[in-house]
Amino acid sequence: xxxxxxxxxxxxxxxxxxxxxxxxSREAESAADAFAATTMLALGRPPKAxxxxxxxxxxGQGALPAFLSTHPATEDRxxxxxxxxxxxxxxxxxxxxxxxxxxxxxxxx
Numbered sequence: 001x002x003x004x005x006x007x008x009x010x011x012x013x014x015x016x017x018x019x020x021x022x023x024x025s026r027e028a029e030s031a032a033d034a035f036a037a038t039t040m041l042a043l044g045r046p047p048k049a050x051x052x053x054x055x056x057x058x059x060g061q062g063a064l065p066a067f068l069s070t071h072p073a074t075e076d077r078x079x080x081x082x083x084x085x086x087x088x089x090x091x092x093x094x095x096x097x098x099x100x101x102x103x104x105x106x107x108x109x
Contacts, residue, residue, distance in 0.1 A: 029071045037084050044090020051081035 037047035058074045071077075094102065 047081040051078035
């Protein structure tokens with residue numbers, strides 16, 4: 001019983017730390033999303049593409065309960081980023097020739 005109490009107490013402490021660290025990490029990720037959205041808007045680009053990328057690279061995020069996750073829910077991130085639109089579109093990032101060259105490089109052999 002003595003060891004059960006010691007290990008049980010340690011488990012409660014570890015679980016509390018996990019929850020608190022998850023909250024801090026989710027806040028940091030939300031701040032990073034906001035910074036990225038602001039940067040993309042300043043460049044005249046819609047941040048929705050970032051949300052779509054996150055949805056593609058985090059497909060299995062639903063395995064943990066939200067309060068244990070270190071990241072905000074991907075669907076919430078996508079919706080938040082999709083609502084933001086630049087006031088003016090930015091200049092093209094690549095010329096037509098640069099775009100063709102990039103597509104050629106990315107072709108699978």
